[in-house]
Amino acid sequence: MSGDWIRFTLFLRVLARQIIVSLVLTILLEGVAAFVAGLRTGRQQKTLALINVITNPVVVFLFYLYYYYGPGIPLNPLAFQLVLEAFVVLAEWRLLRMLLPELKKPFWWAFGLNLFSWGLWYLLELIVRR
Amino acid sequence: MKKLFYKKTLTAVLMTCLLLFLWSSTAMTAHADVIGGPTDGDDFYWDHRDETVSLYVFCHVKIETPGFDAPGDAVPVVSLKPGERTFVEVAWQDANGVWWVLAEDGVSGPSGHGGYMSGSWFPMERMYLEGEDGKEVSALSLVGGGADGSNLPVSGRLRSTIAGIPVIVVIIVLAVLFVLWLLAVILVIRRHKRGR
Numbered sequence: 354m355s356g357d358w359i360r361f362t363l364f365l366r367v368l369a370r371q372i373i374v375s376l377v378l379t380i381l382l383e384g385v386a387a388f389v390a391g392l393r394t395g396r397q398q399k400t401l402a403l404i405n406v407i408t409n410p411v412v413v414f415l416f417y418l419y420y421y422y423g424p425g426i427p428l429n430p431l432a433f434q435l436v437l438e439a440f441v442v443l444a445e446w447r448l449l450r451m452l453l454p455e456l457k458k459p460f461w462w463a464f465g466l467n468l469f470s471w472g473l474w475y476l477l478e479l480i481v482r483r
Numbered sequence: 484m485k486k487l488f489y490k491k492t493l494t495a496v497l498m499t500c501l502l503l504f505l506w507s508s509t510a511m512t513a514h515a516d517v518i519g520g521p522t523d524g525d526d527f528y529w530d531h532r533d534e535t536v537s538l539y540v541f542c543h544v545k546i547e548t549p550g551f552d553a554p555g556d557a558v559p560v561v562s563l564k565p566g567e568r569t570f571v572e573v574a575w576q577d578a579n580g581v582w583w584v585l586a587e588d589g590v591s592g593p594s595g596h597g598g599y600m601s602g603s604w605f606p607m608e609r610m611y612l613e614g615e616d617g618k619e620v621s622a623l624s625l626v627g628g629g630a631d632g633s634n635l636p637v638s639g640r641l642r643s644t645i646a647g648i649p650v651i652v653v654i655i656v657l658a659v660l661f662v663l664w665l666l667a668v669i670l671v672i673r674r675h676k677r678g679r
Contacts, residue, residue: 365653372660400674406667410660451675 368417372410375474379409382470390465397453401466404448412437434471442467 380402387401419433442463449459456462 365650365657369653369656369660372657403667403671403674406664407671410664448671452671452678454678 364417368414371417372413375413376406376409378474379470380405382473383466386466386469387462390462392453392462400449400452404445404452407448408441408444412441438467438471 383401383405384398388398392398392401415437416434442460445463445467446460449456449463453459
């Protein structure tokens with residue numbers, strides 16, 4: 354079995370697992386945070402989940418693609434995550450503006466929800482891995 | 484009515500698949516921990532991952548017998564009684580494409596006692612570890628070192644038995660996820676059009 358194949362299968366396994374875990378947790382965390390913050394109708398919650406379904410797997414895919422097949426750029430994984438999160442905030446801002454026009458400050462909603470879910474996720478990882 | 488039934492059935496099936504996958508995928512953690520987790524080892528890996536540094540990663544799989552003082556970060560991960568068997572999956576590659584695995588006393592594996600293996604992505608997906616007569620294997624550690632012989636932790640965590648899920652299952656799950664993602668994109672576009 355060639356090394357490339359082993360690496361590829363590892364990449365697929367980690368990717369599948371992380372996409373599912375990350376998506377489920379993000380939808381739950383952001384859903385609860387948004388509910389507390391005032392997005393309480395079924396339509397708003399569904400829209401938020403839908404937006405996460407679009408953005409989250411892409412981020413996880415890009416992160417692990419970089420992790421396994423990165424071009425050797427000496428970029429800290431945490432820094433790379435933050436760069437990806439910035440793009441997520443921008444994408445979710447546009448999507449929220451498009452799909453939930455009743456929101457007055459969609460950018461701050463996107464920023465706040467992502468900061469919350471990413472921050473909590475990061476803290477959880479720190480706790481679990483120590 | 485019929486449509487609703489199919490919709491609910493499909494949702495239930497998908498949810499079951501996801502839960503099953505989540506449950507079974509916990510066994511894959513070690514892949515992430517060895518290769519991708521944010522541990523000391525990963526920092527080591529990433530910090531040296533450029534073309535200017537000639538780096539050798541020395542992976543050291545060690546089975547400790549009680550009281551044995553292992554170098555590096557020894558993390559108890561698996562308890563094997565005589566006759567019990569488990570395996571670890573190790574895959575680590577340094578900048579030069581060389582990595583080493585060393586199995587020592589208390590281990591029955593392809594490497595034998597005190598032997599070592601090397602190679603570029605050595606095709607050792609599973610290394611079987613077995614408790615031997617009169618010995619109880621109490622811990623397993625994965626320790627890395629530089630080319631100068633210094634010990635550096637490669638991974639702080641390596642969990643017990645790693646059950647590999649067949650690649651085809653993983654590919655099917657990823658394909659289903661991709662289809663769901665496409666559906667979400669289509670839904671968003673439709674909602675947007677309806678909104679206008």
